[in-house]
Amino acid sequence: DQQVKQNSPSLSVQEGRISILNCDYTNSMFDYFLWYKKYPAEGPTFLISISSIKDKNEDGRFTVFLNKSAKHLSLHIVPSQPGDSAVYFCAAWETGGFKTIFGAGTRLFVKA
Amino acid sequence: NAGVMQNPRHLVRRRGQEARLRCSPMKGHSHVYWYRQLPEEGLKFMVYLQKENIIDESGMPKERFSAEFPKEGPSILRIQQVVRGDSAAYFCASSQATELNTEAFFGQGTRLTVV
Numbered sequence: 001d002q003q004v005k006q007n008s009p010s011l012s013v014q015e016g017r018i019s020i021l022n023c024d025y026t027n028s029m030f031d032y033f034l035w036y037k038k039y040p041a042e043g044p045t046f047l048i049s050i051s052s053i054k055d056k057n058e059d060g061r062f063t064v065f066l067n068k069s070a071k072h073l074s075l076h077i078v079p080s081q082p083g084d085s086a087v088y089f090c091a092a093w094e095t096g097g098f099k100t101i102f103g104a105g106t107r108l109f110v111k112a
Numbered sequence: 113n114a115g116v117m118q119n120p121r122h123l124v125r126r127r128g129q130e131a132r133l134r135c136s137p138m139k140g141h142s143h144v145y146w147y148r149q150l151p152e153e154g155l156k157f158m159v160y161l162q163k164e165n166i167i168d169e170s171g172m173p174k175e176r177f178s179a180e181f182p183k184e185g186p187s188i189l190r191i192q193q194v195v196r197g198d199s200a201a202y203f204c205a206s207s208q209a210t211e212l213n214t215e216a217f218f219g220q221g222t223r224l225t226v227v
Binding site: 004006036075099101102104105 | 118147154160217
């Protein structure tokens with residue numbers, strides 16, 4: 001039962017353009033969402049998060065959008081850089097719970 | 113990732129042997145989480161521990177797997193009688209809070225290969 005889904009296993013983008021990574025969830029009790037970035041042979045690192053009371057959170061080149069009615073969130077990276085090439089995991093948790101549920105990840109390739 | 117130490121980074125075991133994976137959380141963090149990443153899959157929650165207590169082990173297989181986080185020393189994930197299907201990357205994360213949040217940090221992982 002995949003509660004957090006990232007339907008695109010990979011995405012290729014030209015340097016300087018926008019990267020949009022999508023994530024869907026099924027559990028309406030989730031109230032906090034995070035994006036993690038992972039390079040090969042390293043652990044995931046926290047990138048950006050959003051609470052369910054917001055619909056947008058921005059941090060530099062990274063913006064996360066949340067559409068609660070559609071149970072959908074997206075991560076926008078503008079402009080994309082070759083160093084952004086990594087696997088991006090969408091994650092969610094429910095206040096009072098202990099588990100953070102991760103999606104399967106999307107591998108982003110940013111071409112120079 | 114600085115601060116959460118996992119060792120070994122790579123571990124090779126023959127079928128039927130035991131695997132012990134260690135995780136030292138960041139200083140001041142009393143919450144430890146173990147996740148497993150199978151090839152081509154995302155991170156799957158296994159267990160959440162606080163010092164000397166297992167809080168949630170709902171993601172851990174009922175047999176052969178156990179975890180502990182003693183008062184002193186690292187958290188240990190133990191896999192007995194390993195099988196090929198246990199081959200995966202095992203990640204530990206630590207946090208000051210109950211849920212993984214902006215203050216949580218992952219280790220670099222232990223890649224277990226069962227031959």
